[in-house]
Amino acid sequence: MTPQLLWLATLDGVAYAALVFLVAVGLTLIFGVLRVLNVAHGSFYAIGAYTAASLGIAISSGGLPGWLSYPALILAAVLIGTLLGSLIERQLLARIYGKEEVLQLLVTFAVFMILEDVQRLVWGVQPYFQDTPLRLLGTMEVAGVFYTRYQLLVLPATALVVLVGLRLFLRHTLQGRVILAVTQDREAAMAMGIDAHRVYLTTFVLGASFAALGGALASPTTALVPGIGSDMIVLSFAVVATAGLGQVEGAALAALLMGLGRSFAVYMYPEFEVLMPYLIMVVVLLIRPQGLFGVAETRRI
């Protein structure tokens, strides 16, 4: 492999990892706090993407300036995360926190299936496309190959901002510390007067917003079709399992590993491209069953 190809594979891997990280970090955050493996997370990704595309189309057909499509990406993420996220948490998940894990899985899976159909009813099945944000920034040449600035700069930068921001939020703000406290020990936190239900709601909305943001950011680069949510959820499960459930920094590292693994595979053994993330997961879990950053838990009775 020449240095040029090494560069190319790295850049591709990082851009891809950035999107995967955004979705996976929401999933792992929700699991860390709520202890629910949320299959409907993929729907937030898909609906966030569709909403962002619709807003973008409305902006361009309304003759508004193109740069508005950037705030539209954030708006779509916040809208979907807040509205859909709080609705699902309050109306459904709040009823099943104490129940068996299998039941929780089934309920979120059912939500996922329902939202897939809602998405089809609202947006239909024909591919959607809206790439104003990507066009605005144009391309740049790296090692003789053209890249879109959007992919090379915007995506990794957003992922980095989310990673650092989330770390600061969790470690250095009251609300963040409260979330960490509930993650560590729910009963003790509640005994200290923390309103766990509020923490659950905040976390779920935050996590859902990250997934929707991942979708919104992906929307300018890809055609939106039914089923994009399910593909993403499977991949982010792999990331979260590799990282260790509930580990934010771990999710970043795992996403990066998988992104790079995948892009290097395309250059060297294209047949392994699809397999790569799962191969990495299996190898990591064989060596560290609790995941890269996971801590082995003592079972509470």
Next chain:
Amino acid sequence: MSILARALAACLLGGLLGVAQAAERPEEIVIGITAFLSGPASVFGEPGQAAAEMIIDNINAQGGIDGVPVRAIYVDEGAGGEHVVSEYRRLVQQEGVSAMLASISSGNCNQIAPVAEDLKMLNIMWDCGTQRIFEEGDYRYVFRTQANATPEMVATVLYLLKTKPDFQTIAVVNQDYAWGRESWKIFSTALKALKPDVQVVAELFPKFGAPDYSTEISRLSALRPDVVLSTSWGGDLDTFVRQSAQRGLTGMSTFVLPLAESSLQRLGKDLPEGVIVGGRGDHYFLHPEFRDDPAFQAFSAEFREKTGAYPIYPVFHMAQALAALQKAYEIALENSEAWPDTEALVDAMEGIEFRGLTRPVRLREDHQGLEDQLLGTTVHSDTHDFAVLDNIMIFPADPITTPVGQISEEWVETLDPAMLEMEVDTYQHGQ
């Protein structure tokens, strides 16, 4: 009398009545149609269904088939092969369908062909592309009213070699499933037979439904092959083309996209000029021989009014399947006074020649349709807000279709470069 015996008696009686009624004119002709109404392939299923609804309404508005109205029942292929097969059986055994049009997916066609044979049901494979079915088996009840992967790929190779004879290197980016793999096998074998010095520099098979091809595009940008082939379709093709155009790859390599006729309207002018495009048959809403034909124009306008888009190839395939069925009824009714049963219809389908919306299609003795193939190169014009085709060639079906009794993979290896001298109808822009 036990319940079982009663049921048996009822069945027998029903069966006898059925036979007695077979000669009589039914109140309606029910046909079953399978199509993707959900999932990524609904980009084909929805227009196919819209076309079927429109054509059947038109048939009924003109009094139906010999005075009998037609009604269609639709089955969603997106629900999976098992569901399709069980629905198929239900339609045949309980809904009393007279014919089945199945299906879009080659996997479903493979599964359904033996079932149709078993149920003795006239089955028209209206859209699926696998070349295997009639090469590997002999069927009485199964017909295909369009071409298959082999002529589609051979025509693409011929068009490429006629328009760009001196290229040296090629790379492929196909979806990782049966169609992506098989179409590449036929294409590459035909290419090697017709131009042995071509070098294949990359064979990439990204996941079906992949949202991102940036790594593939980076690698191709570094390799700079003369030609990039992709037989992808739907959202996958749209994404691949857009990402390639955004990053300038479409300017470096000639793109060859045998299914892109179905993406033209969605891609708009993101699909650059100079891309080789096919439409799985001679399917194109500006077909040079029919664009001025009033019936063709009327169909196109009506379809556009109903769906908001111009017809794409599944619409043409649906029109062909229904035209064949209608013709089979006509022939059977000419042959006999009695209302045709399945056997009479199947007999009428043998060697039938019919016309959907474009050139006529004839079924060979192995039930494979001989459908001409249209390819062209994209240009941007002021008349449409998406790329249209220029330098259109229509390849006659006979010489590019695997002869009866031969296997495509073996036949394609024997192609002779002299084939490139073949006479082909060519249409330049504005002619």
